[in-house]
Amino acid sequence: QVQLVESGGGVVQPGGSLRLSCAASGFTFSSYGMHWVRQAPGKGLEWVAFIRYDGSNKYYADSVKGRFTISRDNSKNTLYLQMNSLRAEDTAVYYCAKDIYGDYARTFDIWGQGTMVTVSS
Amino acid sequence: DIQMTQSPSSLSASVGDRVTITCQASQDISNYLNWYQQKPGKAPKLLIYDASNLETGVPSRFSGSGSGTDFTFTISSLQPEDIATYYCQQYDNLSITFGQGTRLEIK
Numbered sequence: 748q749v750q751l752v753e754s755g756g757g758v759v760q761p762g763g764s765l766r767l768s769c770a771a772s773g774f775t776f777s778s779y780g781m782h783w784v785r786q787a788p789g790k791g792l793e794w795v796a797f798i799r800y801d802g803s804n805k806y807y808a809d810s811v812k813g814r815f816t817i818s819r820d821n822s823k824n825t826l827y828l829q830m831n832s833l834r835a836e837d838t839a840v841y842y843c844a845k846d847i848y849g850d851y852a853r854t855f856d857i858w859g860q861g862t863m864v865t866v867s868s
Numbered sequence: 869d870i871q872m873t874q875s876p877s878s879l880s881a882s883v884g885d886r887v888t889i890t891c892q893a894s895q896d897i898s899n900y901l902n903w904y905q906q907k908p909g910k911a912p913k914l915l916i917y918d919a920s921n922l923e924t925g926v927p928s929r930f931s932g933s934g935s936g937t938d939f940t941f942t943i944s945s946l947q948p949e950d951i952a953t954y955y956c957q958q959y960d961n962l963s964i965t966f967g968q969g970t971r972l973e974i975k
Contacts (some may be wrong), residue, residue, distance in 0.1 A: 784912075792904075792912065792955055794964040806962065842911055853959035854902055856923070858911035 749773035749857055751843050756862030763833050763866070769826040769843030769859055777801075777821035780846035782855060783828050785839035785864075795841070796828065800849035811837075833866045840864075870894050874956055874967030880975045887943040889970045891956035896936050900960045903932055903941045906969075907952045915954075916941065948974060 755767040769781070783795040796817040797806045805817055816829040826843050840863050844855035871894040881887050891901065899919035904912040914923045916932035919939060929944045943950055951974055956967040 791969045792906075792957070792966040794966070847917075851962070853900075853964050854914065854917050855904075855912070855957075856914050856917075858913070860911055 749845075751845065751857055751859035753841065753843055753859045753862035756841065756864045758865045758867060759833055760868050761834060761866055764829070764831045765833065765864060767828040767830070767841055767843075767862055767864070769828075771824045771826065771845070774845070774857075776819075776824040778849055780849055780851060781817075781819060781826045782844045782846060782853075783817060783826075784842045784844050784855065784858075785837075786842070786861075787836075787839045790839075793839075797846070797851055797853075798826070799851070804851070806851065830864070833864075835866050838864060838866050870897060870958055870960060870963055870965055872956055872958055872965050872967040874970055876970060877968065878971040878973070880973045881946050882975045883946055883948060885946045887946050887950075887972065889941045889954055889956075889972075891934075891939045891941070891967050893937045893939075893958055893960075895960075897958045897960035899935045900958055901932075901934070901939050902957045902959070903930075904955045904957060905950075905952045906955065912955065946972075946974075 750772045752770045798817045814832045818827045840861040842861045843859045845857035847854045873892045901919045903916040906912040920932045953969045953971045
């Protein structure tokens, strides 16, 4: 079945780095744009980043621009989020989500279960 | 940035009730609006896309309407399994923003 499985979350100190992964299965990963969306504890949803199906175009929220990098490996059906210079306000559950199209349609039809990132000293 | 104002922030209703949630955009977003359901401890689920289109497999008691700046999400007859938080999400221009959510409880 169609599935997204995130991994790589954990506890990291402020200023530290972490790389999240999202393994896709059950659909043609290389045909679809992919996103990261996060949710701080007890809060609402915040879009983080997008990558086009072929990796040729990327967009970021202002809150993470210059610190986070989205990438993908279509040969491994895997999406990544490299997070550097982490701050306490980056603490959240991070979801990967599939776009309905290969480009920036911004409708998320499949979501992973999420991975928790805690930034704390 | 386009701001989305969702109301109410919480809502208590009885099984069988008609439930309505509204979402107002800070500027005209045409029909570039989706609705998601998030149950406790779970990932969000797409219910309505392009303001009024029902996602495949979603029960017909869910519906959406509106365009421009004002949008409405309706559950025609509330069921116990509909207990969740509901979010609107706009995608006009290059931006993506969510409403703050509406927590729906059973009375």
